[in-house]
Amino acid sequence: MQLIAEETAHSPAADFLPLNGTDYVEFHVGNAKQAAYYYRAAFGMELVAYRGPETGTRDRASYVLQQGKIRFVFTTPLRPDSEIADAIRRHGDGVHDVALWVDDAESAWRETTRRGAKSIAGPHVIEDESGRIRLSAIATYGDTIHTFVERREYQGIFLPGFREIPRPDPVARPTGLLHIDHMVGNVGWGEMNRWVDFYRDVMGFSLYQHFDDNDISTEYSALMSKVMANGNGRVKFPINEPAEGRRRSQIEEYLDFYGGPGVQHIAMATADIIHTVTKLRDQGVEFLRVPVTYYADLQSRVGRIDEPIEELAKLGILVDRDDEGYMLQIFTKPVEDRPTLFYEIIQRKGSRSFGKGNFKALFEAIEREQAARGNL
Ligand code: FE2
Numbered sequence: 505m506q507l508i509a510e511e512t513a514h515s516p517a518a519d520f521l522p523l524n525g526t527d528y529v530e531f532h533v534g535n536a537k538q539a540a541y542y543y544r545a546a547f548g549m550e551l552v553a554y555r556g557p558e559t560g561t562r563d564r565a566s567y568v569l570q571q572g573k574i575r576f577v578f579t580t581p582l583r584p585d586s587e588i589a590d591a592i593r594r595h596g597d598g599v600h601d602v603a604l605w606v607d608d609a610e611s612a613w614r615e616t617t618r619r620g621a622k623s624i625a626g627p628h629v630i631e632d633e634s635g636r637i638r639l640s641a642i643a644t645y646g647d648t649i650h651t652f653v654e655r656r657e658y659q660g661i662f663l664p665g666f667r668e669i670p671r672p673d674p675v676a677r678p679t680g681l682l683h684i685d686h687m688v689g690n691v692g693w694g695e696m697n698r699w700v701d702f703y704r705d706v707m708g709f710s711l712y713q714h715f716d717d718n719d720i721s722t723e724y725s726a727l728m729s730k731v732m733a734n735g736n737g738r739v740k741f742p743i744n745e746p747a748e749g750r751r752r753s754q755i756e757e758y759l760d761f762y763g764g765p766g767v768q769h770i771a772m773a774t775a776d777i778i779h780t781v782t783k784l785r786d787q788g789v790e791f792l793r794v795p796v797t798y799y800a801d802l803q804s805r806v807g808r809i810d811e812p813i814e815e816l817a818k819l820g821i822l823v824d825r826d827d828e829g830y831m832l833q834i835f836t837k838p839v840e841d842r843p844t845l846f847y848e849i850i851q852r853k854g855s856r857s858f859g860k861g862n863f864k865a866l867f868e869a870i871e872r873e874q875a876a877r878g879n880l
Pocket of ligand 1: 686688769771848858
């Protein structure tokens with residue numbers, strides 16, 4: 505593993521694609537009403553806005569959910585003859601759009617398409633009584649897109665066309681999730697560097713860390729990963745590709761069931777992982793388990809930490825340390841019946857890394873799940 509951030513970080517002046525952060529993540533799902541309920545009741549997100557036939561949108565329904573700075577949009581098509589319906593048939597439920605918050609959606613589109621991005625939507629304005637939003641969009645890996653959202657002249661709850669839902673949400677049971685730490689993409693064999701180049705050359709990101717198959721391998725399978733970060737470091741996209749192993753890797757399983765490249769996991773940050781994971785578990789979120797032996801040598805591996813190790817062991821939370829501090833993390837099982845998208849809950853205590861010390865234990869846990877599905 506290499507930590508490369510400082511040397512290659514862009515100066516703001518050189519950043520041709522300044523990003524304020526992730527604006528929203530939009531999912532295409534078979535039943536948005538029920539998906540939204542799961543994220544409200546289990547993950548504790550609040551329903552804040554809606555659009556659908558009742559608000560004048562005829563072909564789809566969308567539910568906007570929020571917790572901390574995390575904003576998810578669940579969209580379902582209302583009729584079978586639509587692009588969204590086709591996407592769901594191929595991929596199942598999954599991430600369609602990783603939307604990025606910018607100050608200038610026109611410039612974001614111009615700078616990226618000039619450097620080779622495929623345009624999905626040119627700059628355009630939508631408006632309602634709360635103001636104007638400028639949007640544009642480009643393609644990334646698979647059928648995934650990046651919408652650029654400029655909301656300087658907008659005071660509404662989300663986007664024009666959405667109706668605000670009164671709060672508090674009686675279904676939501678908040679779990680302390682604060683913001684998105686990183687979002688990981690799975691791409692095909694030999695395609696990692698092509699997408700690393702895309703984020704570097706087209707989006708102005710730089711290489712933050714990288715892991716090869718020696719870092720990330722078990723007895724059976726391997727993968728390679730490079731973490732790309734934007735100029736101010738607020739947006740981090742690790743990119744994974746499968747590597748040769750004795751059995752089918754988790755990345756191959758994903759690619760098979762998703763029908764190509766796509767978002768593998770979204771890491772959400774908390775300031776109190778024991779509280780957050782306890783609540784998530786109580787509310788029905790299922791997590792991967794590592795063997796109890798993982799905790800036997802934890803103290804000697806990571807040194808002194810603030811959290812009681814028995815508590816971490818009870819919940820299955822993993823710990824890793826680097827020169828800058830430590831981090832705690834845990835992974836959910838896939839949240840769809842297809843073994844595709846899952847979540848990571850992460851608490852950083854100084855560390856900026858991605859839990860390299862946990863890769864082996866974690867991937868062995870994933871392989872036990874893969875074997876149970878008959879996919880190893
Ligand atoms: Fe992660």
